[in-house]
Structure formats: C-alpha cells, structure tokens
Amino acid sequence: MYLTPGNDYRLAGLLALGLLLTLVRPAGAFEVTIGGGIVDPLPIAVVPFERPPALRGVPDAAQIITEDLRNSGIFRPIPPVDMPQRPSSIDAVQFADWRRLGVESLVIGRLLAAGDGGYQLEYRLLDVYQEEQIDGQRLNVAAGNIRRAAHRFSDYIYQRLTGRQGIFSTYVAFISIKPGKGDESNYNLEVADYDGQNSQVLLSSSEPLLSPAWSPAGDRIAYVSFEKGSSAIYIQELKSGKRYRASASPGINSAPKFSPEGGRLALVLSKDNNPEIYVLHLAGGLLQRITDHPAIDTEPDWSPDGSALVFTSDRSGGPQIYRALLSTGEIRRITFDGRYNAGATYSPNGQLLAMVHGSDGGGYRIAYRAIDGNELRLIDGDGLDESPGFAPNSQLILYAASGGRLALAPLGINRVTLIIDRPGARLREPAWGPLPPP
C-alpha cells in the first residue's frame, strides 16, 4: 500500500483524534445508561425543631414544614415516631441511620427566643447521601409569625429539591357561606394562607359574593357582589380595603379575570340579552366585545401571554371550551372529550388547561391536559367538583369539592393531599393568588 501525502495526513489526523479521544475519555470506562426511573414522592424527614422549654407553646415550624411538603405531593415526610434520632446540629446527624430508612433529605432546625419577644428560627437542609448541608437559613420572626416563617422555609426546601418555586407563602381567596337567620346566608370574601390557615375576611355580605379573582400583582381582588340586589363587579385593594365598582351593566356582570399585565378585565355581560365575553380596559373603561353568539358564553380566562381567552360555551349543545384569539377574533372549540367541559383555566406557565369535566358515567371532576393535547387527566375527586385553579407554580390545583370543602391536588399524583374545610360554613370558588413579589 502506498501512502500519498494526503493519506498520510489523514492517518496522522486519525491517530491524533484517537489520542484525543483516549485522553478525553478514560480508556475502557464501563458504561451504563439509565434509561428510566420511578415517580415517587421524595423521602424526607423534618426533625422537630429544638427549642427552649419556654417556647414549648409556640407552634413547631417543623410540623408546618412537614405538612407543606406533604401537601405538595412531591415529598413523603416520615412521621417523627419513625425517626432514628432528633438531631438539631449537623454534627449530631447519623447519616447512615437515615439512609437505612431511605430518607434522602433531612431538615433540622432550632427556634430561639430573641430579645424583642420575637424569635430566631433556623433550618438546615441536609443531603443524606452526600452527607452535606445543601441549604439553610436563619430568620428573625415576630411573635405570631411562626407559620409564615415556616412556609418560607418550606418554599426554600421545595425549591432546592424540586427546582421549582414553592407556593407555601402564597394566599388563596375564596367565598365562605354561613347560614344566617331563616333563609338568609352570610357571605364572606376571605383571604388565607394557601392551606386555609390565617384566614382574613375582606368583605362580608348578606347578599351573594361570587368569583373572586386576583390581580397579577396580588394587590387587588375582583369579585362579583349582589349587594345592590343585582350583580356588579368590584375591585378591592387588599391593603387598604378600598374598592370600586368596575362593572354594573344591566343584566349579568360576572366572572371577572385580570389580564396578565393587570390593566384589563375579562368579564361576562348580558347587557345585550345574551351572556357574552368582553374585555374591559380598566383605565378609561373601554369595553371590547369578544364573543357574539346566541349561546351562553361565560367563564373567560386569559392565556398567560395575553394573546387569547378561553371560555365556556354551549353553542355546540353542551358546555365546551372555546378559545378566542384576541388578535384575529378567531374562535375555536378546543375540548371534544366528554359531554361537559367548563370553567377552563390556564396554568400560569401556559402549558396546561384545567377544567370541570363531566364524564358519561355521571359526576363532575377536575381534569387537566396540555393546552393543545387531547389526553385529559382526571383528579381523583368525589364527583361534584368545580372551580379549579392552578397554584402559581402550576404544580397544584385547588378546587371546590362537594360539601363546601376546598381540595388541594398536586399534578402528577392526581389525588387530594389537603382538604380545607370549616365547620359551619361552606367554602366555594377558591382563587389562588400570585407569588409574592421577590
């Protein structure tokens, strides 16, 4: 064989490449491809926080964190009785003992009294298999704010271990209805922690209150009130309690939703005899009609990019979900699965659509799917579920279940992890508030 110079260079090049490859990759390293995995809640342990005897009466942040993590559906916290030890410092941790339980993450912490009657609360997140601290924080906490501080820690832990924003410091709004004298009822607009705790009443009324909706900044809530005998849409500032009537057209004023930038309100008006979808420009009061159809069009929701609205319409017979493109006015039906799909809502990340799905077997359940997908995934509810809403991180759905209860269901596991109920009251129409500004 005769080597031309060209061949020679090529050969040299190949040799050099080979050398490079052997240098880059350790020769003959055994190679394994992991082509799958499991989907399981992450095993974690939140050790009861150490605290001086004087602070025994203060709620244990560890318990709140444990519940948060369990509620998220992503974690499987082990109960304190199963814990092999209760360390409060990393030096005291016997990692092997925790590994025996399969625990992957360990949270330890302490509550200390601060001078001003408040506390210092600290936690450390430890990786049991790497045997190292991967997160930690100490906060000064005013008296009575232990829950909020614990939720904050839950957010950090959740974010550190899932890569997603925690929602434990967010709020939910809902309507609570208490029976009053005779046939009368008492309606409250309330805002609470995501888990229903620390509830505050924003508005009480003897007339129905409906459809609370958060402004994107979380500083205002729009709702429907019948306080004047007929429906009107109000917008109320949370901090000041100040409110104004945004819409009081003849007929129906319902289902308000703030646009993603917060300057517009989608709503349903029947001022022209038939419920239609409109967009109200809050500055200036311009009203833009979106639908024009003899059937009922209601329950609008903004796509997160503000380019479209989804709504419920029975124009095809039964209620189904339609989408209107704001730029062209084009309206298309997007649900075909089942005889009843209503109350659609976008996930904040714009990828999913949740709705109330009426199946042929009877009953109404919460379902969700990819925006343009076909496959509906159902949340394991009790058949009388309505008003689904996504958590701001798009990972959970809060909805109204039968019996006046609210139910929290993480996506993926598709079953309820938390029921919020209140004896003597029915809770309805939950609306999950946005993430607090950073």
Place this chain on the structure above:
Amino acid sequence: MGATRRRTGVFLPGLYSLLLHAVLAAALVLTLEFDTSRELPAPPPERVVQAVSVDSNEVEQELRQIKEREQRKVAEQRRREEALKQKEREAARKEKRAEEEKRKAARVRKEAEEKRRQEEQKQRNLQRQRKEEEKKLAELKRQQKEAENQKKLEEERAKRAAAEKKRAEEEKKRVEEEKKRIELEKKQIEEEKKRAEAEKRKAAEEARKEKERLEEQRLEAQRRNDEALKPVIAGKIDTRVRRFFNQLNLEAGLTCELEVKFSPDGQVLDVRISRSSGSEIFDSRAITAVRKASPLPLQEWGVDLQTFKRINLENTRFVFNPW
C-alpha cells in the same frame, strides 16, 4: 660381647706385662739388696728433724738421748750386722754365684724374652703398621669409595637433576599442553554452553511466544466474554439504579453523565458529575439514585474481582437518559 672380648684381649697382654714387671721388680729388689748391703746410706738427720717438728731444749735433750741411744743401738747393730754380714757375705757369695748363674739364666731368658718381646713388639708394630696401613688403605678405600659414592651421587644427582629438569620441562610442556587442552576444552565448553544457551533462549523465546499466543488467545476469549458480559451487567445496573432514580417533577429531556467509582464489592466510593444536565435537581437525583443503589450485588451477578477489574467497573460512567 665385642667389648668383653676386647677387654680380654687387653687383659691378657696386661697380665703378661704385669708378670714381667713383677719379675723385673723382684730382680731389682734383689739387686738393690745387694746394693744396700754394700753401700747403705745413713739416713740424713735433717730428715728426722724435719720429720718431727718440736722446739726448744726439751727437744734438744730428747734428741741427744735419742742420738746416744741411737748410737749405741747402731754400734750394737753394727756388730750384729757385722757378724751377720760375715755370714751373709758367705751366704751371699754362694747366693751370688747362684744368683749370677740364675741371673745369667735370667739374663739369657730375659734376653730371649726381650728378643721375643721385641720380636713381639716388632710383630705388634708390624701388625699395627699393617693395621694402620690397612686402616689407611681402608680409609683410602673408604675415601675412594666415598668419593666414588660422592661422584656417583653427584652423577646421580646430576642425572636426577637432569631427569628432573627434563621431567619438569616435560611437565611444563605437559602442563602447557594440558592448559592448552583445557583452554580448548573450556572454549569448546564455552561454545557448547553458548550454543546451548542460544538454543535455550530460542526455546524460551519460542515457549514465550507460544505462551503469549496462548495468553493472547485466552485474553481474546476473555475479551469476547467480557464484551458479552458488559451489556448484561450494564442492564442489571440499569434495572437496579432505575428503582432509585426518582423522575418526579424532573424537566423532560434532560440527561447527565456521572463518573462513579465502585469498590469490588459493589460499594459506591465516589460520584462525580462529568457532564451536568444543567439542572442541579436532575444531577442530584441521579447521584442519589447511584448512591441508593449501593452496594451493587456484584457477586450475585457473578462479577468476581478479576472480571470487575477487567471490565473496569471500578470506573463506571453512568449516562442518565430516562426519556
């Protein structure tokens, strides 16, 4: 015995001479008797004085008395002696004659004896002379013989020396030759050895090559075996690690690579991210999966220490690509 004989030899002539002397002495005494009677000298008085050394008058006195007594005695003696002498002279004369006769006979005998003795002496001298001559001759002969012997000895020595020299030379030559022979032999042995060594080397080389060939074959078979085993083990590891790789909430499409060090008993010793997925969560779920899967039941899977080393499980690259 010889000594005794010799002593007897000496003794006999000695006896003779003793007898001869005795005869001569007797003759002399007789002669002297005659002489004394004729001219007996008075004992010198000084001799007496000298003999008895006493001093003083007492001694003088004594001496005088003794002298008087002596003189009387001597006179008496003389008289008696005179009478006696007379008689004796008479007897003596007779005696003298007998004696003379006897002497004459004795002289004759003596002369004969002397003559005989002289003759004997002469004979003895002669004999001695002869003996001496003989002795001389013998000595001469001995000397001659000795000289001869010496000469002979010298000659022999010379001869021997020559022979020795010759022998030495021959020996030297022989040694030389032996040396040469040995040298040659040595050389031959050396060459033989070299040849044998070369042969041995060649054989060893061939054996080595054969061994290498066999080893190569064995290794090749082993390699094939290992290559066949690798996907099986990789599959088992995949199955095991999957059970611990929690994909919950992981962003789809991500992949990562880990370099994992195992001990031969399947324990995870070290995990290093060699290519991150870009997501800390994904990477750490992968790491946790590997660590939770530790130890791999390698023995159960039939992976012994040798296999472990050969397929380099010690350094395992995990590619997490669950999508």
